[in-house]
Amino acid sequence: MFSGKTTTLLRRILSERETGKKVAVIKSDKDDRYCAESIVTHDGEKFPCWALPDLSSFKERFGFDAYRNRLDVIGIDEAQFFGTSTSFAAKPLMRRLASRCEVCGKRASFTLRKTEERATELIGGAEVYMPVCRSHYVSGQGVLETARAVLDASSQRNATHDVAAISLYPPV
Numbered sequence: 001m002f003s004g005k006t007t008t009l010l011r012r013i014l015s016e017r018e019t020g021k022k023v024a025v026i027k028s029d030k031d032d033r034y035c036a037e038s039i040v041t042h043d044g045e046k047f048p049c050w051a052l053p054d055l056s057s058f059k060e061r062f063g064f065d066a067y068r069n070r071l072d073v074i075g076i077d078e079a080q081f082f083g084t085s086t087s088f089a090a091k092p093l094m095r096r097l098a099s100r101c102e103v104c105g106k107r108a109s110f111t112l113r114k115t116e117e118r119a120t121e122l123i124g125g126a127e128v129y130m131p132v133c134r135s136h137y138v139s140g141q142g143v144l145e146t147a148r149a150v151l152d153a154s155s156q157r158n159a160t161h162d163v164a165a166i167s168l169y170p171p172v
């Protein structure tokens with residue numbers, strides 16, 4: 001995340017369109033972060049798109065005739081939500097981009113989730129995720145787990161105090 005994937009896609013789509021190509025952009029309809037009907041970069045740049053539940057619905061929604069005759073380039077953002085990262089020949093479709101570690105500024109190849117949710121898919125931006133290098137991914141996980149354990153213990157202690165306070169409060 002934050003490595004410039006959507007920005008790179010947007011630039012490429014705009015430059016293809018400038019050369020006269022007819023373009024369309026698809027994203028997963030799971031990604032409703034900034035705008036349902038556009039791809040949006042973390043810097044707020046936008047381009048209209050088809051937000052679809054799966055790739056196979058595109059031809060029908062776009063129109064079979066238009067798909068065959070009036071389309072040269074298809075850009076796909078958030079392709080991970082379509083479960084597609086390789087070509088039909090099992091060759092990787094991806095070029096790796098990296099962000100900068102939010103802690104030390106080194107190349108960030110990892111994304112640290114700041115919240116407690118464990119689901120593989122969790123739509124979000126900077127409020128949930130931060131780009132980090134390997135070393136701060138490992139130490140960050142440790143820090144988050146310790147912080148959660150401390151918070152859990154403290155909320156349990158507070159709950160015990162509340163019960164004690166309630167049971168002591170009424171005059172005997």
Ligand SMILES: Nc1ncnc2c1ncn2[C@@H]1O[C@H](COP(=O)(O)OP(=O)(O)O)[C@@H](O)[C@H]1O
Nearest residue numbers: 001002003004005006007008040041042043126
């Ligand atoms: N930690 C961060 N929090 C918020 N925005 C960031 C952060 N790191 C980088 N960015 C911005 O995000 C931009 C990249 O956005 P985008 O192309 O949408 O990335 P991606 O699609 O890879 O998530 C960068 O140019 C930068 O301005």
Ligand SMILES: Cc1cn([C@H]2C[C@H](O)[C@@H](COP(=O)(O)O)O2)c(=O)[nH]c1=O
Nearest residue numbers: 001002006031111120121122123124125
């Ligand atoms: C790491 C991670 C990310 N996601 C989600 C969070 C965002 O909605 C997208 C990534 O979008 P971006 O354009 O790269 O910012 O994927 C997720 O569901 N699970 C994860 O582990």
